[in-house]
Amino acid sequence: MKKATLLLTLITLLLSACSSAGTQQAGEEPQNIQTIRLPMGFRENIQFAPFYVAEEKGYFEEVGLNIDFDYSAENDNMALVGAGEREFAVVSGEQVLLARKQGLPVVYVLAWWQDYPVAVTALTASEINSPADLKGKRIGLPGLFGASYIGLRALLAAGGLKEEDVILDSIGYNQVEALAAGQEDAVVVYANNEPIQLAANGYPVTTIRVADYVELASNGLITNEKTIAENPDLVRRMTQAIIKGIADTIENPEEAYQISEKYVDGLSDLDKTIQMDILNASIDLWRAEVLGLSRPEAWENMHRVLVDMGSIPAELDVMQAYTNQFVSP
Amino acid sequence: MLRTSVNHRSPTKPASRLRKNWRGISLLAISLSVGLVIWETITHLFNIPPFILPAPEMVWNSFWLVAGNGTLLRHTLYTLLEVLAGLTLGVTLASVTGYFLAKFPTVEKLLSPYVVASQAIPIVAIAPLLIIWFGPGLVSKILICALIVFFPVLINTIVGLQSVPEDLHDLMRSLQATKRQTFWLLEVPASLPIFLGGLRVGATLAVIGAVVGEFVGADRGLGFLVNRARAEYDTALVFVAIFTLVVLALSMYGIVTLLERRLLAWRQRPEHEILIGS
Numbered sequence: 001m002k003k004a005t006l007l008l009t010l011i012t013l014l015l016s017a018c019s020s021a022g023t024q025q026a027g028e029e030p031q032n033i034q035t036i037r038l039p040m041g042f043r044e045n046i047q048f049a050p051f052y053v054a055e056e057k058g059y060f061e062e063v064g065l066n067i068d069f070d071y072s073a074e075n076d077n078m079a080l081v082g083a084g085e086r087e088f089a090v091v092s093g094e095q096v097l098l099a100r101k102q103g104l105p106v107v108y109v110l111a112w113w114q115d116y117p118v119a120v121t122a123l124t125a126s127e128i129n130s131p132a133d134l135k136g137k138r139i140g141l142p143g144l145f146g147a148s149y150i151g152l153r154a155l156l157a158a159g160g161l162k163e164e165d166v167i168l169d170s171i172g173y174n175q176v177e178a179l180a181a182g183q184e185d186a187v188v189v190y191a192n193n194e195p196i197q198l199a200a201n202g203y204p205v206t207t208i209r210v211a212d213y214v215e216l217a218s219n220g221l222i223t224n225e226k227t228i229a230e231n232p233d234l235v236r237r238m239t240q241a242i243i244k245g246i247a248d249t250i251e252n253p254e255e256a257y258q259i260s261e262k263y264v265d266g267l268s269d270l271d272k273t274i275q276m277d278i279l280n281a282s283i284d285l286w287r288a289e290v291l292g293l294s295r296p297e298a299w300e301n302m303h304r305v306l307v308d309m310g311s312i313p314a315e316l317d318v319m320q321a322y323t324n325q326f327v328s329p
Numbered sequence: 330m331l332r333t334s335v336n337h338r339s340p341t342k343p344a345s346r347l348r349k350n351w352r353g354i355s356l357l358a359i360s361l362s363v364g365l366v367i368w369e370t371i372t373h374l375f376n377i378p379p380f381i382l383p384a385p386e387m388v389w390n391s392f393w394l395v396a397g398n399g400t401l402l403r404h405t406l407y408t409l410l411e412v413l414a415g416l417t418l419g420v421t422l423a424s425v426t427g428y429f430l431a432k433f434p435t436v437e438k439l440l441s442p443y444v445v446a447s448q449a450i451p452i453v454a455i456a457p458l459l460i461i462w463f464g465p466g467l468v469s470k471i472l473i474c475a476l477i478v479f480f481p482v483l484i485n486t487i488v489g490l491q492s493v494p495e496d497l498h499d500l501m502r503s504l505q506a507t508k509r510q511t512f513w514l515l516e517v518p519a520s521l522p523i524f525l526g527g528l529r530v531g532a533t534l535a536v537i538g539a540v541v542g543e544f545v546g547a548d549r550g551l552g553f554l555v556n557r558a559r560a561e562y563d564t565a566l567v568f569v570a571i572f573t574l575v576v577l578a579l580s581m582y583g584i585v586t587l588l589e590r591r592l593l594a595w596r597q598r599p600e601h602e603i604l605i606g607s
Contacts, residue, residue: 075562102380143556
């Protein structure tokens with residue numbers, strides 16, 4: 001009986017020692033590291049390589065952050081940041097102005113994509129080589145809203161065309177299939193994605209990039225006015241870590257690809273040549289003299305396009321929508 | 330003599346029916362008013378931003394705006410067109426197929442795997458394919474509606490036809506009724522209550538089908554309006570479009586219920602009037 005009591009006491013002591021050690025180990029990290037749930041606005045993808053690189057190389061950890069990637073929809077993310085439920089989100093530039101029109105106090109703090117990625121692509125045989133060539137053509141796009149629609153409207157305006165000069169078909173995210181099947185003369189795509197997939201599948205295409213005709217505010221990081229006012233240091237740490245990730249990805253795409261394989265489920269099963277082409281095409285849209293810096297012209301142009309479309313009022317203050325204070329060298 | 334009636338209700342006097350209707354309407358009005366007051370109070374009490382939960386007055390203002398400029402009517406009519414066309418197609422296909430499945434067991438054995446499999450495929454998964462195959466226009470939306478309507482109507486057609494009592498079939502045979510007479514005088518009226526139950530479900534599902542199609546790819550319709558409003562963070566307009574969809578679905582349900590009352594009025598008539606041969 002005595003032996004049994006002794007054994008029980010020993011086991012209890014051992015268990016409590018293990019448990020307290022475990023608690024200490026687990027408890028140490030959260031004291032220094034702040035977990036940020038970062039909504040990306042799209043499913044896990046090679047295009048998010050800079051974020052994966054920053055995470056993998058410890059750039060977020062260096063500044064006391066742990067990133068929990070969230071791949072939910074862009075609109076929900078904007079509302080969450082606006083309501084103060086999330087500190088940050090990755091969104092497209094035009095969304096910031098549309099959201100501010102509805103009173104969401106969101107601010108764009110880092111220009112990740114320097115060039116607007118939306119483009120119109122058509123089979124080379126159709127001889128659509130410029131925005132003006134789109135006159136009278138049937139164009140497929142995901143819907144009459146969002147970045148694709150806004151990009152198309154900007155491109156049509158650059159070619160001296162109006163929406164009535166073309167036939168628009170809302171086809172959802174079926175652009176590749178619709179163009180390949182000959183249902184559409186041209187489709188609105190992301191320059192760094194669908195044209196590469198189409199070419200790889202034996203459909204030579206000509207791509208007209210919006211960025212070649214008009215400079216528009218593109219995808220980047222947003223936060224809310226409250227976070228900027230109360231915790232500017234957090235915003236600075238976050239943007240600096242992401243900029244390091246972008247810089248490393250531009251510097252070494254091959255390494256970024258290998259890192260991304262850990263984060264993108266099924267990436268290693270996809271055709272590496274196509275995925276590397278997508279990454280390299282994306283990198284071309286991220287390059288800048290000062291990474292992360294927003295160009296005022298891009299925001300003014302976006303403002304003008306949205307006002308022309310009747311989506312926002314002319315008096316909406318575009319200067320309130322973005323800031324370079326966290327990325328300035 | 331055989332009775333065809335299953336449920337005999339005593340006829341209600343007009344005055345008491347009117348009182349009952351008024352009571353129902355008053356209760357509905359009270360329920361809606363309380364709901365609106367709670368909604369309004371919550372938005373003000375917790376200072377909820379309008380892009381998260383707009384106050385009822387904001388939704389009302391948004392409603393007047395889109396109702397006044399014709400936007401709401403245009404999108405509602407388009408969705409209604411999809412719903413009616415899809416419902417007609419789905420019900421026609423389902424009732425014809427249902428008849429053959431109910432009457433010919435071999436056909437049922439041959440087709441039932443496909444019928445069951447069609448129900449295992451989520452409509453949201455197949456909708457993008459239908460848009461690729463049939464284009465982004467009206468046809469693909471009608472097909473999506475028809476697909477979603479098909480199964481409940483089919484099942485109720487089969488169950489309705491199979492539930493006709495065998496002794497009534499014996500009676501028709503003893504009266505030397507032709508197949509056509511048996512169909513129109515016995516099978517159709519006897520299976521109608523169950524068939525209309527399926528139609529009631531199908532009518533509301535058709536609205537969901539139309540919205541699914543419009544969500545995948547459309548440039549008009551209430552589903553498109555929801556999508557566009559969400560893209561512009563106009564939550565009040567999202568509410569307007571959703572409420573309109575609810576009204577549309579309830580109207581469809583109400584129309585089928587009225588149809589049911591009219592077509593099955595014989596079930597409420599006094600017993601002696603519905604005896605076969607009377």
